[in-house]
Amino acid sequence: MVSRVIPVDDFDLVIFGGTGDLARRKILPGLYRRYCSGQMPDQARIIGAARGDHDADEFRSMVRDAIKEFSKKNDCDDDKIEAFLKQLDFVSIDARGDKGWPELKGLMRDGVVKAFYFSVAPSLFGDIAERLHLNEIADAQSRIVVEKPFGRDLESAKALNKDLAKHFEETQIYRIDHYLGKETVQNLMAIRFGNILFEPLWNSQYVDHIQITVAETVGVGGRGEYYDKSGAMRDMVQNHLMQLLCLIAMEPPARFEPDSVRDEKLKVIRALEPVDPHHIVRGQYAATESEADYRTDAGDPRSRTESYVALRAMISNWRWAGTPFYLRTGKKLKARTSEIAVVFKDAPHSIFGPDAGRHRNILSIRVQPNEGITMQVTIKEPGPGGMRLIDVPLDMTFAEALGEEAEDIPDAYERLIMDVIRGNQTLFMRGDEVEAAWAWTDPIIQGWELRNDVPKPYDVGSSGPEDALMMMHRDGRRWREIKE
Numbered sequence: 001m002v003s004r005v006i007p008v009d010d011f012d013l014v015i016f017g018g019t020g021d022l023a024r025r026k027i028l029p030g031l032y033r034r035y036c037s038g039q040m041p042d043q044a045r046i047i048g049a050a051r052g053d054h055d056a057d058e059f060r061s062m063v064r065d066a067i068k069e070f071s072k073k074n075d076c077d078d079d080k081i082e083a084f085l086k087q088l089d090f091v092s093i094d095a096r097g098d099k100g101w102p103e104l105k106g107l108m109r110d111g112v113v114k115a116f117y118f119s120v121a122p123s124l125f126g127d128i129a130e131r132l133h134l135n136e137i138a139d140a141q142s143r144i145v146v147e148k149p150f151g152r153d154l155e156s157a158k159a160l161n162k163d164l165a166k167h168f169e170e171t172q173i174y175r176i177d178h179y180l181g182k183e184t185v186q187n188l189m190a191i192r193f194g195n196i197l198f199e200p201l202w203n204s205q206y207v208d209h210i211q212i213t214v215a216e217t218v219g220v221g222g223r224g225e226y227y228d229k230s231g232a233m234r235d236m237v238q239n240h241l242m243q244l245l246c247l248i249a250m251e252p253p254a255r256f257e258p259d260s261v262r263d264e265k266l267k268v269i270r271a272l273e274p275v276d277p278h279h280i281v282r283g284q285y286a287a288t289e290s291e292a293d294y295r296t297d298a299g300d301p302r303s304r305t306e307s308y309v310a311l312r313a314m315i316s317n318w319r320w321a322g323t324p325f326y327l328r329t330g331k332k333l334k335a336r337t338s339e340i341a342v343v344f345k346d347a348p349h350s351i352f353g354p355d356a357g358r359h360r361n362i363l364s365i366r367v368q369p370n371e372g373i374t375m376q377v378t379i380k381e382p383g384p385g386g387m388r389l390i391d392v393p394l395d396m397t398f399a400e401a402l403g404e405e406a407e408d409i410p411d412a413y414e415r416l417i418m419d420v421i422r423g424n425q426t427l428f429m430r431g432d433e434v435e436a437a438w439a440w441t442d443p444i445i446q447g448w449e450l451r452n453d454v455p456k457p458y459d460v461g462s463s464g465p466e467d468a469l470m471m472m473h474r475d476g477r478r479w480r481e482i483k484e
C-alpha cells in the first residue's frame with residue numbers, strides 16, 4: 001500500500017556540521033534508510049564537512065557507528081551499511097576561514113544536483129553562504145538547507161534572510177521545520193482537502209475550539225546551553241506549533257505546490273491576534289525525588305527560561321473569528337505525545353433530554369507516537385437501558401491500516417532531504433513566513449522580559465503547571481489528557 005519509491009536524480013550533498021549531533025542522530029541515518037529503500041542513486045555522494053581533522057575513513061567509521069546507534073535494529077545490514085559508506089567523503093573545512101574550500105570545490109561534480117545542508121550554528125549560515133559563492137562552489141541551481149532556529153527574533157531573522165539572499169534566490173533556500181516532514185502532518189492536508197466530509201464543518205460555526213499539544217518526556221539533554229537562551233516559545237511554538245496551527249487553519253490552497261501552500265499559511269500567521277497575557281502560561285519543571293529540575297539540567301541555578309508554554313491564540317478572519325486555538329508544549333511531561341484535536345460544538349438541540357448528557361464530536365490527529373486519526377462519535381449505549389448516549393472512537397492507526405508497510409514510511413528528515421533533491425519547497429518555510437511568525441512571537445517574549453516574569457513550576461512527569469489548567473477552566477473548557 002505504501003507508494004512506490006521513485007529514485008531521485010543524482011546528487012552531491014554537502015553536510016556542513018557533518019560530525020555534529022543532528023547529522024549523527026538524524027541526517028545520516030536518514031540518508032542510509034533512503035539508500036536502502038532504493039531512492040538514493042548509487043552514484044550520489046554525501047560529503048561531510050567540519051573543522052575537525054578527520055579523513056574520509058574516519059568519517060565513514062563515525063557514520064557506521066551513528067547508523068548502528070540511531071537506526072532501528074532491523075534496518076542495520078552490515079553489507080548495505082558498507083555499500084552506503086562508499087558514497088561518503090569528508091573535507092576538513094572552516095566556515096569562517098580559508099581552510100578546506102578549494103578541496104571541497106575539487107570534490108564537487110558538474111551536471112548533478114548540488115545541495116548544501118547547513119547543520120551548524122545559525123551564526124555560521126552567512127559565512128558559509130558567502131564562501132560557497134566566493135569559491136564558486138554553488139551555482140544558480142544549487143540548494144541550501146538551513147536548520148532551525150532561524151533567528152531568535154524578528155530582527156535577527158530579517159538579517160539572516162538578507163545574508164542568505166545576497167547569494168541565493170528564495171527558490172534555492174530550504175528552511176527546515178522537521179514537523180512538516182512528519183507523515184501525519186501531511187496527512188492533515190490530505191484529510192482536510194482530500195475529503196468532502198470535513199471541510200464544510202471546518203469553521204467557527206461548527207468548531208468550538210482546537211487544541212494543539214506537543215508534549216515531551218525528555219528534558220533539555222545535552223543542549224542545555226542552546227535551550228536556556230531559547231526556551232519553549234522560541235524552540236517549539238514559533239516554529240513547530242505555528243506550522244501545525246497554519247495547516248489546521250489555512251484556507252484551501254489552489255494547488256499542492258510551494259507558493260500556493262505557503263501563501264495560505266502566511267495569511268494565517270498575519271491574521272493572528274496579539275496574545276493577551278492572561279491567556280498565556282509559562283512553566284519550568286521542578287525537581288522530584290528522583291529527577292533534577294530544569295535549572296540543574298540547564299546549568300543555571302537562577303534560570304528563568306520556560307520549559308513549558310500554554311497559550312490561547314485567536315485568528316481574526318471570517319473562518320475562525322471567535323474560535324480559540326489552544327497551544328501547549330513542554331518538556332519532562334507525563335507522556336510523549338503530539339496531537340491536534342478539533343473539538344466540534346454541541347448539536348444545536350438534544351432530542352434525548354437532559355439525562356443523555358453532553359456529547360461532542362472530536363477529531364483527533366495523532367502526530368506521534370501511534371500515528372493515526374480518531375473521530376469521537378456519539379452512539380446509543382448498548383443494552384436495554386433506554387436511550388442513553390456514550391462516546392466511542394472511530395480509530396485508525398497507520399500501523400493497523402498499513403500493516404508492515406507502515407514501517408517503510410520515511411521519517412521527517414529522510415523525506416525532507418529527498419524533497420530538497422527533487423527541488424520541492426512545499427514543506428519548507430518561506431522567508432516571509434518565518435518573519436511573520438517572529439513578529440507575532442516577539443511581543444510575547446518582550447512582555448515577559450519587561451515584567452521579569454518567573455515561570456510557574458510544574459512537577460516532572462505531570463501535565464504542566466496548575467495555571468495552564470486554570471486558563472482553560474476560565475474559558476469553560478478542559479485540556480485533553482496527555483497520554484501516549
Ligand SMILES: NC(=O)C1=CN([C@@H]2O[C@H](COP(=O)(O)OP(=O)(O)OC[C@H]3O[C@@H](n4cnc5c(N)ncnc54)[C@H](OP(=O)(O)O)[C@@H]3O)[C@@H](O)[C@H]2O)C=CC1
Nearest residue numbers: 017018019020021022050051052094095119120147148149
Ligand atoms: N541536535 C538537534 O537535535 C537539533 C539541532 N538543530 C540545529 O542543527 C544545527 C546543528 O546542531 P547540532 O548538530 O546539535 O550541533 P553540534 O554542536 O553537535 O555540531 C556542530 C557541527 O558544526 C561543526 N562546526 C562548528 N563550527 C564550525 C566551523 N567554524 N566551520 C565548520 N564546521 C563547524 C562541528 O564540527 P567541528 O567542531 O569539528 O567544526 C560539528 O560538526 C544547529 O543549527 C541546531 O540549532 C535543530 C534541531 C534539533
Ligand SMILES: O=C1O[C@H](COP(=O)(O)O)[C@@H](O)[C@H](O)[C@H]1O
Nearest residue numbers: 148178216218235236240338368
Ligand atoms: O526542534 C526540536 O524538536 C524536538 C522535538 O522533536 P520531535 O520530532 O522529537 O517531536 C525538541 O525536543 C527540541 O527541543 C527542538 O529543538
